[in-house]
Amino acid sequence: MKRIAQAPNLAIATLWADMLQHEGGFAATVQRAYASGIAGEIPPDQALPEVWVQDDARADEARDWLDAVRRLPDRHWLCHTCGESVDGPFEQCWNCGAPMPAAGGAR
Structure with missing residues (x-):
C-alpha cells in the first residue's frame, strides 16, 4: 500500500x-x-x-x-435555455439541465 x-x-x-x-x-x-x-x-x-x-x-x-x-477547469458560462449564470467545472446547467453551449459559450 x-x-x-x-x-x-x-x-x-x-x-x-x-x-x-x-x-x-x-x-x-x-x-x-x-x-x-x-x-x-x-x-x-x-x-x-x-x-x-x-x-x-x-x-x-x-x-x-x-x-x-x-484540478477540473473553472468556467463561467450563461445557460442559453434559462439564462442561469453557471460557475465552476460544470458542463450542465444546475437549474434546467441544459448542456453547456459549444465553444465560445464559456469564458
Whole structure:
C-alpha cells in the first residue's frame, strides 16, 4: 500500500477514495480517519486523514488521476435555455439541465 494524498478532512478523504475506486478503478482506502482526536499529542499534519492505494505499482497512476480530477477547469458560462449564470467545472446547467453551449459559450 502507498499513500497518494493527505486530505484536509475526513469527508474529502472519503470522497477521494470513493472516486478513485468507482471512477478510476483503483483499490483505495482512507487511513488515519479518526486521528484528529489526538492532534494535540502528535503534530497536526500527522493527524490528517490519508488516501492510500492497495497496488504499489499503480500508485503514481492513481496520484496523477486524482490530481487531474482535483484540478477540473473553472468556467463561467450563461445557460442559453434559462439564462442561469453557471460557475465552476460544470458542463450542465444546475437549474434546467441544459448542456453547456459549444465553444465560445464559456469564458
